[in-house]
Amino acid sequence: MKELVVISGKGGTGKTSIVASFAALARDKVLADCDVDAADLHLVLNPEVERSEEFKAGKQARVIPDKCAACGRCLELCAFEAVSFDGPGTEAVAKTCRIDPVACEGCGVCAHFCPAAAIELEEVVAGQWFVSRTRFGPLVHARLGVAEENSGKLVSLVRSQARRLAAEKGLDLVVIDGPPGIGCPVIASITGASLVLVVTEPTLSALHDLERVRQLTGHFGIPTAVCINKYDLNERLSRRIERIAAGLDARVIGKVRYDNAVTRAQLMRSSVVEYTGGLVSSQIGELWREVVCALG
Numbered sequence: 001m002k003e004l005v006v007i008s009g010k011g012g013t014g015k016t017s018i019v020a021s022f023a024a025l026a027r028d029k030v031l032a033d034c035d036v037d038a039a040d041l042h043l044v045l046n047p048e049v050e051r052s053e054e055f056k057a058g059k060q061a062r063v064i065p066d067k068c069a070a071c072g073r074c075l076e077l078c079a080f081e082a083v084s085f086d087g088p089g090t091e092a093v094a095k096t097c098r099i100d101p102v103a104c105e106g107c108g109v110c111a112h113f114c115p116a117a118a119i120e121l122e123e124v125v126a127g128q129w130f131v132s133r134t135r136f137g138p139l140v141h142a143r144l145g146v147a148e149e150n151s152g153k154l155v156s157l158v159r160s161q162a163r164r165l166a167a168e169k170g171l172d173l174v175v176i177d178g179p180p181g182i183g184c185p186v187i188a189s190i191t192g193a194s195l196v197l198v199v200t201e202p203t204l205s206a207l208h209d210l211e212r213v214r215q216l217t218g219h220f221g222i223p224t225a226v227c228i229n230k231y232d233l234n235e236r237l238s239r240r241i242e243r244i245a246a247g248l249d250a251r252v253i254g255k256v257r258y259d260n261a262v263t264r265a266q267l268m269r270s271s272v273v274e275y276t277g278g279l280v281s282s283q284i285g286e287l288w289r290e291v292v293c294a295l296g
């Protein structure tokens with residue numbers, strides 16, 4: 001099974017609109033939106049959710065007031081200052097301990113040492129993940145809860161579910177919309193992939209991002225190719241990016257022009273290649289053919 005991961009050094013390079021067009025062009029694949037912090041592929045693909053599951057990550061402590069003897073041991077031991085003595089009173093004590101769910105890191109020390117076994121560790125629901133039907137085939141996607149920090153784990157989950165689904169359906173390609181940046185979620189989305197396509201644009205900051213992303217993919221030994229989106233906004237810089245990318249063993253395999261049709265397509269909740277048969281669509285089509293060749 002081949003896995004294509006499309007990433008960019010930062011948001012706003014047009015990565016998702018390229019992936020949406022790939023969704024329209026690729027046959028026999030499973031799609032995965034691993035940009036779990038800012039998932040927006042669904043806006044174009046308009047998925048019908050077929051399966052929805054909770055994403056549990058980490059633990060959180062909770063005091064059972066009726067059991068609490070108000071000994072103060074948990075208050076003393078918690079290194080995260082998550083415990084306070086302002087829980088409800090019981091028949092036995094005037095006040096019980098209470099744990100602040102935001103401050104609690106789920107280390108479990110309080111539960112381990114509580115002499116009354118009054119503290120439970122519960123799994124935290126940190127988001128949801130979905131398997132959906134789209135007009136271009138199955139999509140695995142997710143939603144991370146507000147202020148949750150487990151996006152790397154959720155990315156790994158979405159990716160493994162997409163692979164499992166592809167195997168079940170006998171499909172041999174997974175197309176992944178990866179997260180931006182070079183942090184933990186990106187690493188979770190690219191390790192072991194068949195090909196990483198970096199979508200960049202002709203700006204100096206995007207060039208620096210490309211260099212950092214290439215360092216990362218090089219570190220994991222993942223074949224990497226580059227697409228310069230909106231290349232005609234600065235053709236000189238685009239040529240420089242081509243030279244630098246070649247030097248980094250990450251060939252530019254496609255260049256896509258700036259075109260208002262991209263925004264219009266988004267407004268219509270459509271991929272560019274569905275929306276227009278113009279030059280921008282043929283450039284994305286050529287890019288896709290190059291990707292297929294690079295996937296081997």
Ligand code: SF4
Pocket residue numbers: 063067068069070071072073074075097113114115116117118119
């Ligand atoms: S250690 Fe247990 S019994 Fe003591 S205050 Fe904390 S929750 Fe209550």
Ligand code: SF4
Pocket residue numbers: 060061077078079080081082083099103104105106107108109110111
């Ligand atoms: S689980 Fe750890 S962080 Fe949470 S209240 Fe207990 S000791 Fe503090």
